[in-house]
């Protein structure tokens with residue numbers, strides 16, 4: 649934790665067809681075209697921020713990538729494979745929201761180990777994985793705590809560790825820090841960047857905070873009324 653390591657070499661471009669590709673993706677709610685013919689590529693290991701005002705369609709785009717919204721047009725592909733027939737839980741993507749939605753009846757360790765258990769880890773292998781994840785998010789030794797006694801920032805770290813524990817190939821982050829106060833947000837933004845870099849996980853970060861996007865992401869794309877605009881390195 650701490651420090652901002654440089655991103656993985658070669659993770660900056662996505663022209664190879666590797667990683668995620670949204671092609672001409674639209675999502676409609678009745679007359680409203682919430683996501684309007686969006687093209688977006690995320691290379692393996694790359695973190696892309698989607699920045700835009702409230703209601704511009706950011707969350708809907710994430711949900712479409714996750715397979716939680718039907719597409720009115722276009723395709724979502726991973727390594728060139730169309731995911732249309734792949735259910736959400738089979739896509740290998742994890743989602744993390746503003747409110748980390750921890751399981752209040754489970755210890756921190758059980759929360760963090762949840763995804764790893766789904767991957768089949770048990771016993772000492774599971775314990776080692778939980779310890780690794782807790783270390784990754786700066787919460788070593790807190791495994792037996794009740795998550796609801798942790799601060800908001802600590803809870804978000806647990807949520808992040810739990811998401812990473814599922815071993816996702818892509819993590820979808822929907823305003824993961826916006827419930828926190830500014831000081832904590834700035835600190836956790838730097839931590840989030842280093843955790844994503846250390847784990848080599850591809851990510852899409854949705855936010856309306858320009859500074860947060862700049863700190864966390866390799867690339868920032870602007871969304872406005874359902875459409876993606878400029879790309880700034």
Ligand SMILES: Nc1ncnc2c1ncn2[C@@H]1O[C@H](COP(=O)(O)OP(=O)(O)OP(=O)(O)O)[C@@H](O)[C@H]1O
Nearest residue numbers: 677680682700701702703704705706707708709856
């Ligand atoms: N299930 C739904 N049914 C109808 N309209 C919806 C639904 N979900 C989202 N919308 C509408 O789609 C548009 C985009 O919403 P979305 O939540 O994607 O925006 P957002 O950019 O993530 O906003 P915020 O930053 O406030 O979370 C909004 O006009 C919203 O009202």
